[in-house]
Amino acid sequence: MAKILIPLLGDDIAPRFDLAQEVLIIVTTTEGEIIEERPIVLSTASAEGLCNLILIEKVDTVVCCGIEQEYYEYLTWKKVKVIDSVIGPCERIVFEAARDNLQSEDVLLERG
């Protein structure tokens, strides 16, 4: 089982971790099957608030785009895996994250 959090802006990943007002938490099995998908709307956008939520929810992996070094280090120090600079629509990211196919700087978009 793995719990993954993705900050959102509309149907896409949020460009900024600290300014996301909505997140999606997914729970996956070791085989990559999604057994829970839960969106959470935050009252205010805040990097501290989001870090707090990640720890309370016992999230294993955060998939985000832009994140400040300070919060990146804090989360990794708290044993949360952070895959940052990921770009793409939420659906694709969820699909790839569930299969543990993501790495930092991945761009999941059809270019052109």
Added chain:
Amino acid sequence: MSIESANYLIRGLMDSSIELHQILDEVPIGIAAFDLDRKMVLLNRKLEALTGFSNEEAQSLQCRYVLRSALCHRGCLIKQLLERNGPIDTESDLINKNREKIPVRITAAPLNDINGSIVGFIEFVEDLRPLRDCLHEDGPFFFQSKLIGKSHEMQRIFRILPVIAQTDSSVLITGETGTGKDFIAEAIHQSSNRAKGPFIKVNCGALPENLLESELFGHEKGAFTGAVEQKPGRFRLANMGTLYLTEIGDLPLNLQVKLLSFLDDRVLHPLGSTKGVHVDVRVIAATHRNLEQMARDGLFRQDLLFRLNVIRLHLPPLGKRGEDIKMLMEHFLQIFNPRFKKKIAGFTDEAKHVLIGYPYPGNVRELRNILEYAVNFCDGSKIQEKHLPEYILEYDSSMIGLDPVSTAEPSRIQTDSVVQRNQLSWIDTERQMILDAIIKARGRRSQAAKMLGMGRSTLWRKMKKYGVIPQN
């Protein structure tokens, strides 16, 4: 001239084609161009360094994933651009691939084709870190290295200035002449989001009424005899920036109505024009006059006073700034030493006593002029009493029995001559200062002008105005 999209070539500018990228890479600020879907078309070298994306990596990506600016979440600049149909300039921050948060100023503008249709957008991204570092070096007693003071009054002003700068409201700066109203106005502009825009200063008392209207609001070609060309006016020149109206108390009543109308709807009506022009300008006004009293006397429109008085900033006279006098004395000494190639280490106790005890009706400007005079005439390592202008030696602070610096509130007990002097208006004081300077300079106007800190032509104009020389 044409730009070929495939190779980004500019043709027609020079004899042979030039690569657009080569030009943009030499520009020291970040530049990005997007298509109508806000997808990246090109990124210059500076923006590559700022964002961590190479131009190839950024191709076809949505701009928000490359710039990652706070604006991408709080209100897309391109959306605003389409609504306003004009360039936008704002401060924000971005988080780059290296996880650095960088304060930036972003200016966005539409790219139009030859028919005027929008075909894309361009953004200029300026790294504000060097500017922020520079501001922090000022220390607590300085603001933008120009305003100096550690008195309670000045510290309070330094604290509220950044807050005032961040608003876009009109500001009314009041204070005696020579207290630094111009510096404050410029400091507000420099610390505001409009800092990249122009700062236009207009002295409402310096121009005749009929010229002032066209100077401020502009005119159309043929609006009046002699209007051979269209003139934009200072308001339009200050578009996207700040218009500083100094001596607002001297603004004629009919122009006060026009200014009031502009402050209401931000639309200008140039002389002779049937169409209004929308202008985005922040207005800062300043005066040494008592506008409330003028409004009661019917000399200043009360409704305009209310409009301008959104944020009121009153600058204390130097006499109420306690220890600042000592600090300013040292500061001006440091400025004038290299200028006049002197190596003056400081002041004798007697000179210090005279300088600290003097009431400074002309405030900081007068202190500056006194020190310029003293540094000029000092030939030793310390400024002595004899190096100071004679008129300040006539004032003897020992007669007061109190040293203004040692008291929280400067003494109001003054010698007869000083009381008399303070009761005179600034006009009389300035006239007296000019006369004193001319006497001290033995009639040499250039030297007198230097002592007064003004140009020779300004001195000549003022002498003529005050009747020191015949009008004709």
